[in-house]
Amino acid sequence: MMHSNPDSMKEILVWAEQRDGRLMPVALEILRKARELAGPLGARVSAVVIGEDCSVCAAELVAHGADRVFAAQDARLHLYQADAFTAILCRIIVETRPGLVLLGATSVGADLAPAAAARLATGLTAHCTDVHVEQIDGRAQPVMTVPGWRGSMMVKIVCPEKRPVMATIRPGVMDRGVPDASRRGQIVTFEPALGDGDFRARALEWVPEAGGGELEQAKVVVSGGFGFYEAGGTALLEELALAAGGVTAGSRPACDAGWVPESRLIGQSGRTVSPDLFISVGASGAPHYTTGFAKSKIVVAVDRNPKAPVFDVADFGIAGDLREVLPALVEELRRKT
Amino acid sequence: MPLRILVCIKQVPEPEQFDRMTLDPATGSIDRAGIAPVTNAVDRHALEEALRIREALGGAVTVLTMGPPQARKCLEDALAMGADRGVLLCDTAFAGADTLATSAVLAAGIRSAGEFDLVLCGNESVDGATGQVPAQLAEALGWPRVTFARKIEWVQDGRIARVEREIEGGILRVEVGLPAVIAVVKRINRYRLPTIFGILEAGKKEIAEVGCSGCECAGLVAAAMGLGGSPTRVAGIFQSHRKRQVEMIGGDAKEAARALVARLREMDAL
Numbered sequence: 104m105m106h107s108n109p110d111s112m113k114e115i116l117v118w119a120e121q122r123d124g125r126l127m128p129v130a131l132e133i134l135r136k137a138r139e140l141a142g143p144l145g146a147r148v149s150a151v152v153i154g155e156d157c158s159v160c161a162a163e164l165v166a167h168g169a170d171r172v173f174a175a176q177d178a179r180l181h182l183y184q185a186d187a188f189t190a191i192l193c194r195i196i197v198e199t200r201p202g203l204v205l206l207g208a209t210s211v212g213a214d215l216a217p218a219a220a221a222r223l224a225t226g227l228t229a230h231c232t233d234v235h236v237e238q239i240d241g242r243a244q245p246v247m248t249v250p251g252w253r254g255s256m257m258v259k260i261v262c263p264e265k266r267p268v269m270a271t272i273r274p275g276v277m278d279r280g281v282p283d284a285s286r287r288g289q290i291v292t293f294e295p296a297l298g299d300g301d302f303r304a305r306a307l308e309w310v311p312e313a314g315g316g317e318l319e320q321a322k323v324v325v326s327g328g329f330g331f332y333e334a335g336g337t338a339l340l341e342e343l344a345l346a347a348g349g350v351t352a353g354s355r356p357a358c359d360a361g362w363v364p365e366s367r368l369i370g371q372s373g374r375t376v377s378p379d380l381f382i383s384v385g386a387s388g389a390p391h392y393t394t395g396f397a398k399s400k401i402v403v404a405v406d407r408n409p410k411a412p413v414f415d416v417a418d419f420g421i422a423g424d425l426r427e428v429l430p431a432l433v434e435e436l437r438r439k440t
Numbered sequence: 441m442p443l444r445i446l447v448c449i450k451q452v453p454e455p456e457q458f459d460r461m462t463l464d465p466a467t468g469s470i471d472r473a474g475i476a477p478v479t480n481a482v483d484r485h486a487l488e489e490a491l492r493i494r495e496a497l498g499g500a501v502t503v504l505t506m507g508p509p510q511a512r513k514c515l516e517d518a519l520a521m522g523a524d525r526g527v528l529l530c531d532t533a534f535a536g537a538d539t540l541a542t543s544a545v546l547a548a549g550i551r552s553a554g555e556f557d558l559v560l561c562g563n564e565s566v567d568g569a570t571g572q573v574p575a576q577l578a579e580a581l582g583w584p585r586v587t588f589a590r591k592i593e594w595v596q597d598g599r600i601a602r603v604e605r606e607i608e609g610g611i612l613r614v615e616v617g618l619p620a621v622i623a624v625v626k627r628i629n630r631y632r633l634p635t636i637f638g639i640l641e642a643g644k645k646e647i648a649e650v651g652c653s654g655c656e657c658a659g660l661v662a663a664a665m666g667l668g669g670s671p672t673r674v675a676g677i678f679q680s681h682r683k684r685q686v687e688m689i690g691g692d693a694k695e696a697a698r699a700l701v702a703r704l705r706e707m708d709a710l
Contacts, residue, residue: 110661128676182612186584210607214587217572221540221579226671229570240677246675252458252567257680304616311610323710347710355566356455359481359626361624365606370567380709389458401709402684403700409688412459419700420688427693436710438595 108210111203111244111266112144112236117169118192118215119152119357120207121160122309126152129207131167136277138168139207140236144200144243149173150196153188155181157292165288167280173199174292179302182309183211187301189218192296194295196223201267202243205234208271216271226262227269230371232276232394239263246268250371250390273394275375318367323349324396326369328386329356330407331425339429340384346436347382352385370395385425388413405429441598442498445490445617446556448546448577449483449503449518451511463677470567477491482562486624488631490560490643491522497598497681500524506534506545512647519642520634527553531651536667539572544664546573547580547700548655553648555618558601563588563623574623586614587623663710 121132130150137148150169152160157174164172175191183243196204204219206212220227228247236247238414239261245268247260262268262356325344327337340362343366344351352358353363355370369376371391381399384390385406393416396402404413409422421428446705453461480569490501503518505511506529508566515526529549537545550556559581566569569700571587578585590611591604598618605612606625616622634642689696689703704710 185586210588213571214575217539217570217575218579218585220572221543221576224540224671225448226538226540228672229484229572246573251463251677252461256677258463258677260672261675262672304586304614305618306605306612306614308613309607309610310613354548365625365627370570372564375705379706387454387459401704401707403704414686414688415687416575416684418684420686421696421700422688423693423696428697431693433647433698435697438701 111200112201112245113146114201115141115146115148116196116199116201116204117148117150117156117210118204118206118379119150119160119164119213120209121152121154124154124156124159126160126163127207127209127274128279129272130164130431131275131279132277133205133207133272134164134167134169136234136272138280140234140245142202143319144222144236144287147171149199149201151175151181151192153191161290161292165290166282166284166286168286169288171289171291174290175295176292176406177294177297178328179297182306185214185218185304187295187297188215188224190301191295192219193222196267199242203234204269206269206271206275209226209228212271216269223267225267225269226266227271228262229271231270231272232257234270234272235305244263250394252390256390273375275277275377275398276394299392312366317350318352318374318376321350321376321378323347323380323382324352324369324376325349325382325384326352326354326386326396327357327363327384327404328354328392331357332362333361333386339433342433343382343384343436346433347380349378349380353377354389354392356387369420383413383417384429386413387411388416405432441597442500442555443493443558444499444556445493445558445560446502446504446550446553447483447487447490447506447518447523448559448561448573449487449505449514450480450562450565451477451505451507451514452480452565454478454565460476463674477510477513479517480562480565482624482626484563484592484631485626485628486560486562487518487521487523490630492629493552493558493592500529502556504529504546504549504553506530506542506549508573516642519645519647520638521632522638525645528647528649529655530649533652533662533665536670536674537578537665538670539568539570539609539671541665541667541670543576543580544660544669545655546577548658548660549650550581552650552654558618559583559621560570561621561623563625574621579623581619581621583621584616585621585623586616589622589624590628592622592628595613629669641709
């Protein structure tokens with residue numbers, strides 16, 4: 104459908120997700136990355152924001168480095184409407200012909216990005232931890248980094264022929280920039296043309312649910328993996344968290360087994376945390392899990408397998424029988440200093 | 441209204457053995473040799489949901505997978521769980537596909553397998569873990585989609601699905617008419633295990649095989665399949681710089697716990 108010049112990297116587009124008129128943190132993280140990539144390329148950075156009223160978001164995006172903001176506004180776009188958002192994003196991409204499009208890998212971005220990429224018949228890389236530009240075959244090409252499936256293995260993905268190159272970026276892996284209120288940028292506010300076909304799947308209501316909210320604020324996070332169950336299950340995890348003054352979380356297998364609620368899932372398809380202290384118990388350390396706590400100040404890993412990859416991403420490790428180590432840890436933590 | 445349901449499933453390497461997978465640095469292809477293949481776990485929940493819908497509203501459940509000949513095994517397992525028939529999309533022309541080429545072949549395979557009201561998928565596979573296929577499949581079919589579905593209710597005699605879609609910090613209530621693609625998360629249900637009767641019955645059920653020519657008949661050009669139809673490429677692998685150097689704490693459990701807690705207190709982490 105779209106096949107612009109693969110050499111052209113003069114425009115970088117960022118989809119800036121907002122909810123209730125407020126930008127998602129990842130929007131500013133990827134905007135800073137776009138700005139960083141744009142410098143050496145002499146590229147322009149545009150952002151697209153879709154919602155009911157995007158004026159505050161648009162100004163914030165300019166302050167954070169957007170040269171141009173397309174603000175698609177309509178009262179019907181208050182919630183994420185998959186069909187309408189896909190159509191609007193694709194329209195802007197076709198009109199502005201960016202070389203690279205970045206989206207935050209939230210649960211919404213993870214729905215919007217693949218649909219848009221399929222409609223434009225271009226390549227998309229999911230859950231990237233980094234994007235940089237490399238000279239490959241004599242031209243500047245975006246290179247996406249995604250975690251591999253073990254230890255510290257990382258995989259580089261390219262999209263040599265099709266444009267735009269598209270990527271979703273994991274929330275929390277990049278730092279956001281410092282806003283500059285004096286920055287000038289163009290804000291193009293418009294009311295998108297929408298028909299019935301743009302609401303085939305119709306979001307009716309957003310229902311907030313409690314739980315997990317305090318995870319990002321917690322100073323100490325104690326996270327259980329699959330191997331944890333044999334050592335005492337949920338009760339011991341709670342006990343350990345309580346003794347350490349922290350909150351509980353878990354890996355994908357622990358969530359799937361129902362020991363930890365989905366809202367407390369750490370990693371690729373869950374949450375990214377960076378507490379002062381992260382204690383992982385009984386998780387072998389698949390990269391999909393470890394990227395969720397890579398930025399913690401101190402990481403402690405406890406697992407029965409001394410060769411578990413989780414020790415590659417830890418500061419302190421104890422390899423041993425969890426049924427012995429964990430009660431001993433609880434006891435030590437409870438001991439007054 | 442009886443629903444014609446198709447469930448997409450995928451055979452993946454046993455997640456417990458992921459550390460044995462290697463990647464050919466030259467071709468970027470994954471070597472899974474010697475690792476037990478299993479059905480991607482969340483896909484079983486998608487199948488379970490399909491079986492429950494069939495039980496409630498009537499209809500038929502077709503399971504479909506794209507993979508090598510041995511992927512037939514996961515179709516047989518699905519038939520034993522209760523699916524009515526299977527479709528194996530199998531051709532060397534499909535190999536090396538990224539999500540775009542995969543979705544194109546899945547859509548062509550679905551078209552060649554008949555008419556359907558509903559396509560159910562697991563939200564993501566454990567191996568690739570991109571979660572991109574359900575939305576891209578919906579695009580290839582020209583259908584609406586709802587991903588991250590944790591609950592599906594049927595209204596208007598099964599013509600409209602009311603979906604609870606997970607979103608950070610809560611859910612979105614979404615309504616979608618058929619046909620549609622719905623991708624589910626694991627918490628949607630607990631799936632059944634095959635019974636002896638189911639396993640015996642499975643042997644009598646049909647598994648159709650569809651290759652490149654079958655997909656071409658369904659309107660997909662060969663250039664859109666497999667590696668050639670994939671815009672993305674693996675450019676290489678590298679070891680990330682270890683930011684942390686682990687200090688293993690030895691001794692028996694009590695000694696190790698004492699030493700660790702002492703170090704953490706020293707560092708003011710507790």
